[in-house]
Amino acid sequence: MTSSRSDILVVGAGPAGLAAAVTAAETGCQVTLVDDNPHVGGQVWRAERETLPPRAAQWYARARQAKVHMVGGATVVYAPSPHELFAHSVDGAKKFQCEKLILATGAHERFLPFPGWTLPGVVGVGGLQALVKGGLPVVGKRVALVGTGPLLLAVGAFLMQRGAHVLCIAEQARRTRVLAFGASLAWHPRKLREAVKLKRATRPIPRQYSTWPLAIRARSQSLEIDLTRKPESAAAVTKTLECDLIGCGFGVVPDTVLARALGCDLNGEAVRVNDHQQTSIANVYCAGESNGIGGADLALVEGEVAALRACGQTIGRDLQKRLDRGRSFAQGLNDTYQLRDELRHLGQEDTIVCRCEDVPLEHLHPYGSFRDAKLKTRCGMGACQGRVCGGALAFLRGWAPDSVRPPYAPIPMEDFARMCADATT
Ligand SMILES: Cc1cc2nc3c(=O)[nH]c(=O)nc-3n(C[C@H](O)[C@H](O)[C@H](O)COP(=O)(O)OP(=O)(O)OC[C@H]3O[C@@H](n4cnc5c(N)ncnc54)[C@H](O)[C@@H]3O)c2cc1C
Structure with missing residues (x-):
């Protein structure tokens, strides 16, 4: 050591x-x-x-x-x-x-569970950016970006640059809120410049507000996503898009x-x-x-x-x-980008919440805290140690994160034993 x-x-x-x-x-x-x-x-x-x-x-x-x-x-x-x-x-x-x-x-990134969110080809929006930076080819690929926040725009612009066909940016926040936030950037000139640049770069991408995903299904060679749009004081309209990749990002x-x-x-x-x-x-x-x-x-x-x-x-x-x-x-x-209540109800009973340990939503109903759920269902006990389901359950149930025990990431036991032996405190 x-x-x-x-x-x-x-x-x-x-x-x-x-x-x-x-x-x-x-x-x-x-x-x-x-x-x-x-x-x-x-x-x-x-x-x-x-x-x-x-x-x-x-x-x-x-x-x-x-x-x-x-x-x-x-x-x-x-x-x-x-x-x-x-x-x-x-x-x-x-x-x-x-x-x-x-x-x-x-x-x-924060992930939210909804039917199909664990299918191959559905990834975090930042994760998708990282994969493409790492060499994933996206030229000509049809991509849908769903969730919330400026990261959707940043990744949309980046994917277009790399030759992807970005079909839509589905933003759950209300348009009026986003516009008001945009106007407030007059107090933050640097941010305003960034926002204008990003808006220009993403102009060709259809952007929908008050819109969020309901379900994703796998087809033989592609994915199908149902998006619902619920403008204020109007009925919800649902449409389906066919695409090759889907980036989801509900904030960080x-x-x-x-x-x-x-x-x-x-x-x-x-x-x-x-x-x-x-x-x-x-x-x-x-x-x-x-x-x-x-x-x-x-x-x-x-x-x-x-x-x-x-x-x-x-x-x-x-x-x-x-x-x-x-x-x-x-x-x-x-x-501006606070998650709306409707997103708490996207999961079905059999929707997986903890993807490391395959724990569906219905198995979590009897429990009142992350710790209880962890002890009885193994939710949050997998390789990511609750980094994915923890953020989701904080929003869905208001569960505080569980206590932390070392090692904070998976490492060989012999290395951890050496650290413990060497610790002076
Ligand atoms: C997935 C993702 C993609 C993003 N993409 C963009 C983008 O395209 N454009 C943009 O403007 N903003 C983007 N953002 C937002 C931007 O990253 C943040 O605003 C900014 O980086 C925050 O800086 P930070 O120093 O607080 O944290 P970070 O930049 O996140 O840096 C924290 C660092 O700490 C490291 N770390 C954490 N725990 C440990 C540990 N135990 N041991 C050792 N190292 C550790 C992490 O690996 C990371 O390198 C993105 C955010 C995320 C989560």
Whole structure:
């Protein structure tokens, strides 16, 4: 087992983690930045160094210049204390010791169960983007994107660029709400520019509001999706589309595993932080989407704030202003794309909810909490450890996530045993 010690350990190398690591290192702290992906950048910027987008490349260059110790391909799977964490990687176990910890573990997609959502060819909208980036050919493929939020547009634009025929973007939010949110972007010029660019890029794609999926069926060579549209004060209209691939994305869920393992309080589904990104546990800070969904710009600002506070520095007026502005954007984003009640009732009795352990909705009826359901049905006990069904059940039933036990991701028992033997706390 390799071992390293630093003033500040940052977990997660997305925009929040990168900004936190750079800011802390530039104040003179010794910083280690660890991420489970071989490449830095998180969900939005993750790429080979040569193909990083310019903004990400600048942060990466600053990280190198400030001598941030970057450790890729290592998943933190055991945190006996905020000062001692263990990661698993292909080179074996790694131990990290630190004075202060910054959690920047991001978010993952939310899936909702409805008939057919587990069929081959139906994937998360972000997952579809990742598959195509990884080489999945989509030229000429008919794709439907369903769910909610700007990610549908970003992925729609990306798929068109790659030659896919995007048949529709079915957005569950109301058109009036989305338009009002668009108008509010006048206060966020950078976001406005991004939105205009995205709107232009996706102009050829038919976009329907107040629309959501009812069911997907497999045909011999394709998929068939029923979409229902329910405008305000009008009857619902259902139509069926034939396509080759379907991307579903009902927003994203903060990744709070590590924070919960350390005992940090939550605020709803996200890690609770104070105005300076400090969690309820001493010496543990949190930045980016693990403490609330707000996009990459807010994640960057929160990363800077968390790092400055962790290094005992004050927050300048300009940074505070950017933080306040980012939070107001996040509030608007979350209000606009809030999931509507109708989506709680899409699943049939035999619809699978936990796809790792094949648990259908009807088996969950007798239980009142995620823990109960887990103990009696194995829901959430599979390879993804509830990352998929947890987000769904939080929305469907209001179930809080279950307690976390190490290892937080599947690893060989001998590696975990070595970590336990080496833990000093
Ligand atoms: C699937 C998906 C696709 C997206 N695509 C787009 C897009 O195309 N355009 C866009 O503008 N926005 C996109 N977003 C939103 C965007 O990713 C976020 O706004 C932004 O990345 C948030 O930054 P972050 O630093 O908080 O988290 P992230 O960028 O998510 O970074 C968190 C990092 O922490 C790592 N991590 C988590 N747990 C551990 C652990 N235990 N050990 C080690 N590492 C860990 C993760 O692997 C990840 O690399 C997407 C989001 C998701 C979930």
